[in-house]
Amino acid sequence: MSDQPLKKTPLNQVEHDLGGKMIDFGGWELPVQFTGILDEHAAVRTKAGLFDVSHMGEITVKGPDALSLLQRATCNDVSKLQDGRAHYNGLLYPTAGFVDDILIYRMGADDYFVVVNASNSDKDFEWLADCAKGSDVEVTNRSADYAQLALQGPDAQRILQPLTDTDLASIKYYRFARGKVDGVDAIISRTGYTGEDGFELYVAPSESPRLFRKLLEGGQAVPCGLGARDTLRLEAKMALYGNDIDETTTPLEADLGWIVKVEKGDFYGRDVLQREEAEGPKRKLVGFEMVDRGIGRHGYPIVDGSEEIGVVTSGTHSPTLKKAIGLAYLPLGKSVPGSEFMVLIRGKETRARVVPTPFYKRSVKEPAS
Amino acid sequence: MTPEDSRYAKSHEYVHVEGEVATVGITDYAQKELGDVVFVEVPKVGSQLEAADELGSIESVKAVSELFAPVSGEVIEVNEALALKPELVNTDPYGDGWMVKIRMSDPTEVDELMNAEEYDEYTETESH
Numbered sequence: 070m071s072d073q074p075l076k077k078t079p080l081n082q083v084e085h086d087l088g089g090k091m092i093d094f095g096g097w098e099l100p101v102q103f104t105g106i107l108d109e110h111a112a113v114r115t116k117a118g119l120f121d122v123s124h125m126g127e128i129t130v131k132g133p134d135a136l137s138l139l140q141r142a143t144c145n146d147v148s149k150l151q152d153g154r155a156h157y158n159g160l161l162y163p164t165a166g167f168v169d170d171i172l173i174y175r176m177g178a179d180d181y182f183v184v185v186n187a188s189n190s191d192k193d194f195e196w197l198a199d200c201a202k203g204s205d206v207e208v209t210n211r212s213a214d215y216a217q218l219a220l221q222g223p224d225a226q227r228i229l230q231p232l233t234d235t236d237l238a239s240i241k242y243y244r245f246a247r248g249k250v251d252g253v254d255a256i257i258s259r260t261g262y263t264g265e266d267g268f269e270l271y272v273a274p275s276e277s278p279r280l281f282r283k284l285l286e287g288g289q290a291v292p293c294g295l296g297a298r299d300t301l302r303l304e305a306k307m308a309l310y311g312n313d314i315d316e317t318t319t320p321l322e323a324d325l326g327w328i329v330k331v332e333k334g335d336f337y338g339r340d341v342l343q344r345e346e347a348e349g350p351k352r353k354l355v356g357f358e359m360v361d362r363g364i365g366r367h368g369y370p371i372v373d374g375s376e377e378i379g380v381v382t383s384g385t386h387s388p389t390l391k392k393a394i395g396l397a398y399l400p401l402g403k404s405v406p407g408s409e410f411m412v413l414i415r416g417k418e419t420r421a422r423v424v425p426t427p428f429y430k431r432s433v434k435e436p437a438s
Numbered sequence: 439m440t441p442e443d444s445r446y447a448k449s450h451e452y453v454h455v456e457g458e459v460a461t462v463g464i465t466d467y468a469q470k471e472l473g474d475v476v477f478v479e480v481p482k483v484g485s486q487l488e489a490a491d492e493l494g495s496i497e498s499v500k501a502v503s504e505l506f507a508p509v510s511g512e513v514i515e516v517n518e519a520l521a522l523k524p525e526l527v528n529t530d531p532y533g534d535g536w537m538v539k540i541r542m543s544d545p546t547e548v549d550e551l552m553n554a555e556e557y558d559e560y561t562e563t564e565s566h
Contacts, residue, residue, distance in 0.1 A: 101473075105473060105474050106474050106499045299500075362477065363497075366501075366502065386497065386499050388499065
C-alpha cells in the first residue's frame, strides 16, 4: 500500500472514543468492530445498529442533459425514477464491466444524487465527467460535503422517529425525503446494505459526530463496524465492489439481471449484455455453503480435478445461519442450486454446494403507519 | 494480564507446562486481534509435531489464521469442547479455550520462548 496517511471520516474521533478497533479500509481509517462482529450483527438483525459510512462518495449530476447522461452511463432505467425515489444501478464501461455499483436518487427532473463506493469515487467522478463532455450537464464530486450514517435494524424507525418531524412511515423502501433530524438538515433514505429495514442519513460532516452520539443515546442502537457490515450484506447477497464485481464482471454474470434494462435504449455495454441475454453469460455469481468444514474466502480457487473452474469472491461464517457461506463465480452449467464443487482452502479440496440466495431474507414487516 | 506461569511464541501461542506436558492455546492479544472465533482445526491425537510446524488453523468471522506448534512432541489431547463452543477461545483463552496438549520431546525448547514480560513488550511494539 501507499505511504499516504489514512483518510478519516468526520466520525473518526467518536469511533476512537467508543473503542472502535480501527483498520485501513481502502485508504480510510475505519472501525472493523466495536464490541465484536457477532454481537453487532445480531443487534442489526434483532434491534438496531449504527454505521459510519461517510467514506462513501456522493456525486451530483444536474442540468437539462442529466437524465440522458445517466441513461447512457448506466444499465438500469433512470427514467423510471420519480422525485423522492432511489434505485440500485450499475455504472458500466463499454465492455459491460462495472465502473462501480451505485445508488441514484432523483431529487428533481434535472437533479440526481449519485452515491458511489469510497474507493471508486474519484474514478467514477472522472468517468461521469468524461461522459458528460459536450452535454449540458454539471457533474460535481460532493463527497467531502456529506457524512453518511446508516441506522439499520427492525427498531430503526422507532429510534429515529422522535428525532424528526418527517413521517418516516410514509417513506417506503428505496424512497427518501429531505428533512431535519435532531435539527440537522438531512436526506433521509430508507435504504441500506444489511438486508434489514433501516435508514441512511446524509448530513453535513460538522453535524455528524453529535448526531451519531444522539442516535446511540439510551443504548437502543449499538455502534457497528465494517466486519458486521460485511457479514450482514453477504447474508443478504448484496455485492461488494472489488470482491464480487469489478471492471471484468458484467451485471448478468453477477446475477444482477434485474438492473439490466436493455429495452431502455442505448447505453455503454448494452450490446455485450444483449449478447449475454441471448446466449447466457459464461459464468455466474452464485451463493454457496460449505459442506465440509472450512470457510471459502475471497480469492480461493474452485477446482475440478486439476482444472481451475471458478473463484470464491466473498466468504464468511454466517452469524444468522451459523454456517459457512459465500459467493463464487462458476461456469453457467455448474451454477444450479444443489451442484457441488470443490474449493481449494489452503491446498485442501473442500466440498461446497450451490444454494439459493439470498441466504437471509427478513420477514416482511411493513412499517407501522 | 498475561499469565506469568506460561511462555509465549512470536506467533502468539502460549505454552503452559506441567511436567513434560505442554498445554497450548492462543493468547488474549491474539484472540482480540482475530475477533469472534468460529472454529478451530487441530491435529488428531497421536500426531507428531516439530516446533514451528503448522499445528492447525483458527477461523474467525473475518479471517483465518494459522496456528504453529511452539514445541516438538506428540499431541496427547485436544480440546473437544471447542467443536461446540469455539467462543471459549475468546472468553477464556488461557483456561477453557486451550487447544491441544503436547507431550514434549525436548522440554528445553520452552526456554526459547518469551516470558510474559517479554511477550507484552513484543505485542506492544507489534501493535504500533
